[in-house]
Amino acid sequence: MNKTWLKWAVVSTPALIAAGCATYPDPATTHRIAEKMVSEDFSAPMPTLLKRLVQDRSQQICSKIGDAKLTQEEAAEVVTLARASIQYPASGTLVGDWKVGNQLAHDGAGDRIQGGILEKRKENGGLCQNCHALAPGEINVGNVGPSLTGYGLQRGNSEAIAKLTYERIYNGWAYAPCSNMPRLGANRHLTPEQIAHLVAYLIDPQSPINRKQ
Amino acid sequence: MRAIACRFALAAAAAVVCGLPWATALSQGKPDDPLAVGRQMLAEDNPGELWIERGRTLFYQRRGPKNVSLEQCDFGAGVGKLEGATTGLPRYFPDTDRVQDLESRLLTCMVELQGFKREDLVKTAVSPAGSSGSDVESLAIYITSRSNGMKMNVSLGHQKEFDMYKAGEYLFYRRSGQTDFACVQCHGEANKRIRLQDLVHMTDKKGVQEVTSTWPAYRGAHFVVRTMQWRLSDCFWQMRLPELNYASDVSIALTTYLHYQGNGAVIKVPGFKR
Numbered sequence: 001m002n003k004t005w006l007k008w009a010v011v012s013t014p015a016l017i018a019a020g021c022a023t024y025p026d027p028a029t030t031h032r033i034a035e036k037m038v039s040e041d042f043s044a045p046m047p048t049l050l051k052r053l054v055q056d057r058s059q060q061i062c063s064k065i066g067d068a069k070l071t072q073e074e075a076a077e078v079v080t081l082a083r084a085s086i087q088y089p090a091s092g093t094l095v096g097d098w099k100v101g102n103q104l105a106h107d108g109a110g111d112r113i114q115g116g117i118l119e120k121r122k123e124n125g126g127l128c129q130n131c132h133a134l135a136p137g138e139i140n141v142g143n144v145g146p147s148l149t150g151y152g153l154q155r156g157n158s159e160a161i162a163k164l165t166y167e168r169i170y171n172g173w174a175y176a177p178c179s180n181m182p183r184l185g186a187n188r189h190l191t192p193e194q195i196a197h198l199v200a201y202l203i204d205p206q207s208p209i210n211r212k213q
Numbered sequence: 214m215r216a217i218a219c220r221f222a223l224a225a226a227a228a229v230v231c232g233l234p235w236a237t238a239l240s241q242g243k244p245d246d247p248l249a250v251g252r253q254m255l256a257e258d259n260p261g262e263l264w265i266e267r268g269r270t271l272f273y274q275r276r277g278p279k280n281v282s283l284e285q286c287d288f289g290a291g292v293g294k295l296e297g298a299t300t301g302l303p304r305y306f307p308d309t310d311r312v313q314d315l316e317s318r319l320l321t322c323m324v325e326l327q328g329f330k331r332e333d334l335v336k337t338a339v340s341p342a343g344s345s346g347s348d349v350e351s352l353a354i355y356i357t358s359r360s361n362g363m364k365m366n367v368s369l370g371h372q373k374e375f376d377m378y379k380a381g382e383y384l385f386y387r388r389s390g391q392t393d394f395a396c397v398q399c400h401g402e403a404n405k406r407i408r409l410q411d412l413v414h415m416t417d418k419k420g421v422q423e424v425t426s427t428w429p430a431y432r433g434a435h436f437v438v439r440t441m442q443w444r445l446s447d448c449f450w451q452m453r454l455p456e457l458n459y460a461s462d463v464s465i466a467l468t469t470y471l472h473y474q475g476n477g478a479v480i481k482v483p484g485f486k487r
Contacts, residue, residue, distance in 0.1 A: 022372040025379050034380040034387070034466065041461035042454065050455055052390045059388045063395060066386070111391065111453050127392075130407050142407045144399060180398045187391040189453075 045116050057081060062178035070178060078177035082186065086170050089192040094166045094199055095157075101201025102208060104194055105129055111189070124189050126198055127182070135208035145181060152203035152210040165199045261354060261431035261483025264346055264438040268355025271348055277327025286322035288315070288356060295359040300480065303469045305371035312377040314468045315353055316442050317460035323349075335459045339443050342435035350438050354429040360480045365425045367473045374469070377462075381470025384463060385415075394452045396467070410487065415471065425475030427484025434487060441468055 025033065044050050055063070058081050061074045070078075088094065107125025111118070128134065133147035155161045167174055170185030170192070184190045190198075201207050272283050288298035289306070303314040309321055316338070323329045340347040369375050388395040399407065400415040414420035429440040445464050446457040457464055 022370060022375055024375050030376070030379040030383050033376050034383040037380060037462045037466060038384070038387070041458045041463040042449075042456060043458055044455035052454055055387070055389050059393060062393070063386050063388045065382060112450050113453070113456055114450050116456070140408050142405075144402075144405050144407065144412070182392040182394070187393065189391045 043116075044113060045118055049113060049118065058173060058178075058183075062173075064178075075177045078173050079175075082171040082174035082177070082183070085183070085186040086167055086174065087185070087192055088166070089196050091193075094162045094196050095203070096193065096196035096198075096200045098197070098200040098204040098207040100194075101126075101197035101199070104190075104197055105134055105201055123191065123194060126184070126190060126194065128198070131180075136211055136213045148202060148209060150210060150213075152205060152207065153212070155203065157203040157205065161203055162199055165202055166195055169195045169198055259431050259483045259485050260436075261429070261438050261485070264351045264354045264429075264431070265358045265483065266355075267346070268351035268353070268358075271352055272355055277323065277329045279326065279328035281326055283322055283326065283352070285326055286318075288318055295356055297360050297363045299357045299360040300363050300366045301368065303367065303374075303377065303465050303472065305373050310373075312371075312373050312465055312469060314441070314460070314465045315356060316349060316440060317465060319349060319352055319356070320460055338459050339440075339446070340437050342437060344437060346437050350429065350440055353440050354438050354482055357429060357480065357482045361482060363480055365422075365472060365476050365478045365480065367469070367476055369473065377466050377469040378473055380462075381466035381468070384467055385470055390452055390454045392452050396448065415474075418474070421471055421475040422478035423475075425472050426478035426480050427482065427486075429482060430484030430486045432486045438483065439486070 038053050042050060042053055044052075058078050061070070061078055064070065104126035105128035108127050108130050109119065110121050110124030113119070128148070129138075129141050131142040131144040133141045133143065133149050136149055151165075152161075155165075164175075168181075169190070171183040172179055172181040173183055182189065185192060185195050201209060204210070275282050284293050286292070287306070287308075288295065289301045289304045290296065290298040299315055302318070303312050305312050306318065306321075311317075313321065320331060320334055320338075323334055324331050334349060337347050338349040340350060369378055385396045388398070397416065399405065399412050400420075403414045403417060403420070405412045405414070413423055415424060428444060429438050431437075432439040442459055442464055445467055446459070449455075449457045
């Protein structure tokens, strides 16, 4: 009798542990497992490129899972870091050439890695067309971000608007923490001069984006 | 003479049948999506079928240094059983002590059973555009086709499956790189597009089911069949991140997360993508 009980216990206890204890890992364990994967599962032609996978403080805060919301403190920290990151062109002028900006807005290339090769160009494209509606009538535009059609018509081209526009492209998280908009200047995807060209494209009355419909 | 007449009749019938999708799509009046017509036409005569045939041949052929077929491979439904096997993938396999998706499992069998070198397989797994495709791509779509009409049913039981699922969820929301993108930046809302390309809404049950049921797929722009491994690596490319290693845990974690979310989807391959 005793023996039967013992046999049952010996056989089924490990099975019960295996079946009963398997469950969702806690967030700290998940973090550890997933970050280990990230550190092992990517390749790059130059080791420095692997640093792109390392999150900065703001990216860590902005990676909320599911419907989890930012706390007020977290949002404030992201805004503070963003404000501190913004640099302006050496020339001091925030409004460049809208024609150059127009080209940049429609350029989605630069800095991608494929087949062990880094797509290196003198300057990266602005990527705007991927996510934003641009000049009236343009069809090949995305809608992940808000429409920019008539951007300057609605806001004018004052110095204050130029500065706000520049900063929102350089690091939009200064105004909308953790928004989908890439921090194009702070991340060094675009140079300050390129961003000034995009500002001109957005606010210059002559720019196609402000053509009256 | 009769043969010619017959051929004529067939051609005429084909013309009528092939013309139908045009008529339907146009009569539905979708002025906002002129691409729908072409997409539907191609989906109904999917070149991916050719890859399935090639995969079937490869599967039963004696191949590799050990000169054996893949019939002794266990894809999770039991040794040699392909019916419904991909409905449960990714899953934990005791022999490798890992959670594996279809493609990583395929690599295991091609290495262990057939004696191929893993690095050779990985190097050629994703074929160049316009080519006749890789063996792994053909085999992946053939094996998946044997689950056609069946529902996705990924289960979490082993601790490593739970870990993989949660890691996938974490990675789906993990932002990094110079675009500050995670998956959710593009795939977290309905009716979004990158330029003209529709983005699948993956935090929605119906959207994620579209993902789980239509890969591998014939990719029109590349003239080849593409797999889930390719789909994931292409996203990381656009995100400006380093290259995702083929069949790595990051890829399997994301696939586990998406497939589990998409349970209940009826598998229908070859899918068709633009």
